[in-house]
Structures are given as structure tokens and as C-alpha cells.
Amino acid sequence: MKMxxxxxxxxxxxxxxxxxxxxxxxxxxxxxxxxxxxxxxLFTLVIYKKPEILKNNIWVFIWLGILIGYSLICQNEVKxxxxxxxxxxxxxxxxNIAMPIQILKIFYFFVIFQAIIVIVFEIILLLFFSxxxxxxxxxxxxxxxxxxxxxxxxxxxxxxxxxxxxxxxAYMFTFVLKFSSLKKKWLxxxxxxxxxxxxxxxxxxxxxxxxxxFRYIYIQGLSYNIAFKRIxxxxxxxxxxxxxxxxxTQETLKRKSxxxxxxxxxxxxxxxxxxxxxxxxxxxxxxxxxTLSVITSFRDYTDNVYFELQAVYFINQIGIVNFLxxxxxxVYLAVTIIKNKSLLWLYCCYIIYAITNPYILDTSHxxxxxxxxxxxxxxxxxxxxxxxx
Numbered sequence: 042m043k044m045x046x047x048x049x050x051x052x053x054x055x056x057x058x059x060x061x062x063x064x065x066x067x068x069x070x071x072x073x074x075x076x077x078x079x080x081x082x083l084f085t086l087v088i089y090k091k092p093e094i095l096k097n098n099i100w101v102f103i104w105l106g107i108l109i110g111y112s113l114i115c116q117n118e119v120k121x122x123x124x125x126x127x128x129x130x131x132x133x134x135x136x137n138i139a140m141p142i143q144i145l146k147i148f149y150f151f152v153i154f155q156a157i158i159v160i161v162f163e164i165i166l167l168l169f170f171s172x173x174x175x176x177x178x179x180x181x182x183x184x185x186x187x188x189x190x191x192x193x194x195x196x197x198x199x200x201x202x203x204x205x206x207x208x209x210x211a212y213m214f215t216f217v218l219k220f221s222s223l224k225k226k227w228l229x230x231x232x233x234x235x236x237x238x239x240x241x242x243x244x245x246x247x248x249x250x251x252x253x254x255f256r257y258i259y260i261q262g263l264s265y266n267i268a269f270k271r272i273x274x275x276x277x278x279x280x281x282x283x284x285x286x287x288x289x290t291q292e293t294l295k296r297k298s299x300x301x302x303x304x305x306x307x308x309x310x311x312x313x314x315x316x317x318x319x320x321x322x323x324x325x326x327x328x329x330x331x332t333l334s335v336i337t338s339f340r341d342y343t344d345n346v347y348f349e350l351q352a353v354y355f356i357n358q359i360g361i362v363n364f365l366x367x368x369x370x371x372v373y374l375a376v377t378i379i380k381n382k383s384l385l386w387l388y389c390c391y392i393i394y395a396i397t398n399p400y401i402l403d404t405s406h407x408x409x410x411x412x413x414x415x416x417x418x419x420x421x422x423x424x425x426x427x428x429x430x
Contacts, residue, residue: 048090049141055083056140056411057147063405064155066203067187077127080404084131087138094137101133108359112328121330121346125358128403129329129367135410136374139418145218148412149229152211156236159200159208162190163239166198199241206400208236209245210391210409213252217383217416248394255386305397307339308350312357326360351399381420384413 062069062076088094105126112122166175172195179190188202212233220226237245315333317323333342348354356364379385391409395401 048086052083052086053141053143053147055079055086056144057151059083059404060148060151060207060408063207063408064151064204070187070203076404080131080407081127084134084138088134091137094134098134098137101130105130108329108363111325112330112358115328115331117328117330118332119330121332122328123330124346125329128407129359131407132402132410133370133374135407136378136414138411138414140411140415142415142419144412144415148408149211152207153229153232155204156208156211156232159202159205159236159239160232162200162202163198166190166192167196171195197241198239200239201242205236205240205242206395206398206405207408208233208240209248209394210387210412212237213249213387213390214412214416216256217387242394242398244394244397248390251393252387252390304339305349307337308342308348309353311335311337311342312348312350312353316357316360322360324360324362326356326358326363329358331358347399349399350397351402352396355402379413379417381417384417388413 056079058079059076062073062079066073108129109122109126113119166178170178172192175190175192175198182188182190182202188205190198190200190202192198212230215226215230215233220229237249311333315322315327315331315335318327330346332344332346334344335342346354359367375385375388379388388409392401395406400406
């Protein structure tokens with residue numbers, strides 16, 4: 042019994058380390074390897090406690106072994122092969138990792154802290170800086186590769202620093218949780234919502250809009266008459282606000298067209314061109330840990346393993362055939378293990394914003410799966426109701 046308790050406590054501690062380094066990439070980005078070790082340690086402990094996980098997923102390691110062998114034939118660097126092999130395995134195995142409910146407090150402690158930092162930065166910039174005087178701060182962040190902080194008008198700053206990946210997910214996740222008090226619930230939601238707003242990521246906004254739209258329309262037990270009225274109201278509001286939405290979207294896309302969208306388009310072309318080198322690479326990829334030797338007007342991609350379009354880079358490594366299998370496996374595991382429609386929809390909304398940012402098929406993705414699996418298991422075991430989206 043003491044041994045089980047010890048494993049439980051260590052597992053919770055290791056999960057806390059992972060979330061800490063995910064949200065505190067500033068200033069601890071250089072220590073990300075500690076997070077990776079903690080994540081591997083967490084999975085090792087869980088598998089030690091439940092060895093059937095390893096037995097039931099032996100096919101994953103056989104598949105990975107084939108991918109590693111292929112990657113070695115492609116002469117990719119071993120350190121990168123190991124790095125992406127770990128992510129590949131952990132994303133699939135994460136569906137078997139149900140943590141104790143205590144991880145909720147740890148998760149929200151660190152994510153809320155990140156949201157507060159974003160909010161404080163916004164307030165400081167608005168009160169003490171202008172469009173002409175904030176540039177040294179921006180250059181400070183850019184030089185250290187901590188992300189970017191910028192403004193178009195001086196009335197609103199976009200705090201796009203590292204560590205923001207889990208803010209939208211944490212906000213949406215509050216809608217499927219039970220709170221001890223109404224005050225606590227709304228304080229948490231408002232803080233996270235403001236954090237998301239001040240980050241100013243367009244994909245974040247789209248994800249939250251889609252999340253709230255369907256949450257408003259779909260409530261289990263809602264009569265068709267009320268549902269129809271809600272849909273009609275949304276259509277009317279949508280028609281009235283079309284000019285505003287169109288103008289905002291056009292201005293955002295115009296601002297992003299030169300740098301953000303241009304960079305993503307460039308990355309897509311570079312990665313797909315490399316993938317389509319021949320029929321073999323198109324089918325099975327360029328191998329795990331593949332690096333490029335390409336220089337464009339946007340970026341020097343030589344030996345680069347960081348891409349905003351992380352999903353496309355993943356396809357570049359494992360090919361169309363393996364990626365389709367990987368996608369089908371993930372969908373199957375999500376539907377059969379998470380099951381709950383509210384949690385599955387929350388997972389979809391995470392994918393919506395993560396897929397156009399480097400927040401997918403990485404440690405953040407693993408943490409999201411663990412959170413969803415854990416809360417689903419907790420509610421099932423305690424026969425408690427999950428709020429419906």
C-alpha cells in the first residue's frame with residue numbers, strides 16, 4: 042500500500058514538472074530536457090504499476106522499431122530519431138495514462154500563473170509604453186527566442202510569448218469541471234479568458250468561437266423548439282455582425298500575409314516538396330528526425346526541427362501511409378477511451394488551434410490527452426456528471 046502511494050505521489054510530482062516547464066519556457070527553455078525526462082519517468086512509473094499497458098500496446102513498439110530502422114537507413118541523426126520516437130510513442134500511450142484527480146490543481150496553478158503574467162504584461166505595456174517606446178522589449182524577447190510581443194495601434198498588445206499553448210484548452214476545460222464555489226469558477230474562467238485575449242492568437246479566437254457556438258446550440262435534453270430558436274438567434278446575430286467579422290478577419294489576414302501566413306506557406310511548400318521527392322518518401326516519409334538543407338527568402342531551414350506547421354513536419358517524417366494509420370489509431374483510441382462527447386469535442390477544439398501552431402504532436406499534446414483521459418476516468422468511477430457542451 043505504501044509502495045502504491047509512493048508511486049502515486051511521484052507520478053503527480055513528475056506531471057507537475059512537465060506542466061511547469063511547458064508554461065515556464067521563459068526563462069527555463071534551455072532546461073526543456075528536464076521536462077522530457079520527467080515525462081518519460083511518469084510513463085515508466087505508470088507502466089510499472091500497470092504492466093498490462095505495455096503488453097496491450099506492444100504493436101506500437103513494433104511499429105516504432107520499423108520506423109526507427111527506416112530512419113537509420115535514411116541516415117537521419119540519432120538524437121533527432123530518439124526525440125521524435127519518444128513523442129510518437131507517448132502520444133499513443135497517453136490514452137492509457139489516467140492520473141489522480143490531484144493533477145487538476147497542479148495543472149491550473151501553473152496555467153493560471155502563465156495567464157496572470159500575460160495580463161500583467163498587457164497592463165504594463167498599456168500604462169507605461171507606447172507604440173514608439175515598446176520596441177526594446179520586443180527585441181529583447183526576439184533575441185532570446187522567447188516569442189514575440191507587438192502591437193499595431195498601441196491600444197492593444199499581442200503577448201505571444203512561449204508558454205501560452207495550454208491557455209485556451211485550460212479555459213475550455215473549466216466548462217466540464219465541477220467547482221466548489223461559483224466565485225472560484227468565474228474567477229478562473231475570467232483570468233484564463235483574458236489571458237487568451239491578450240495573447241491575441243487568431244487561431245485561439247477561432248477555437249473559442251467554435252467551442253462556444255456549439256456549446257450554446259447543443260445542450261443535452263434541450264427541446265427541438267428551444268434549439269431551433271437558439272440557432273435562429275445565432276443566424277440573425279451572424280448576419281448583423283458579418284461586416285464587423287469580415288473587416289476584422291480581412292485586417293488580420295492582411296497583417297499576417299507578409300510574415301505569419303507567408304512563413305507558414307513557405308514551410309508548407311518546403312516540407313511537402315521534400316516529402317514528394319519520390320514515391321517511397323511520399324508513402325513512408327523522410328524518416329523520423331529528418332532535417333532539411335533549404336534556404337528561402339523567409340528562413341534558413343538547415344537542420345531545423347522546429348516548424349509552426351508541426352503536423353506537416355510530422356507527415357514529412359513518417360509519410361502519408363504511416364500518418365493515416367497514426368491518425369486512425371488516435372481517433373479510435375479517443376472515441377473508445379475518452380468516449381464522453383463533451384470531452385471529445387473539447388479535444389477537437391484543442392486540435393483546431395493547435396494544428397496551425399507548434400502546439401500539436403508534442404509534449405502539450407500529451408498533457409492534453411492525459412487531462413482528458415484522467416477526468417473521464419474520475420467521473421466514470423465516481424459516477425459524477427460531466428457538464429455537456
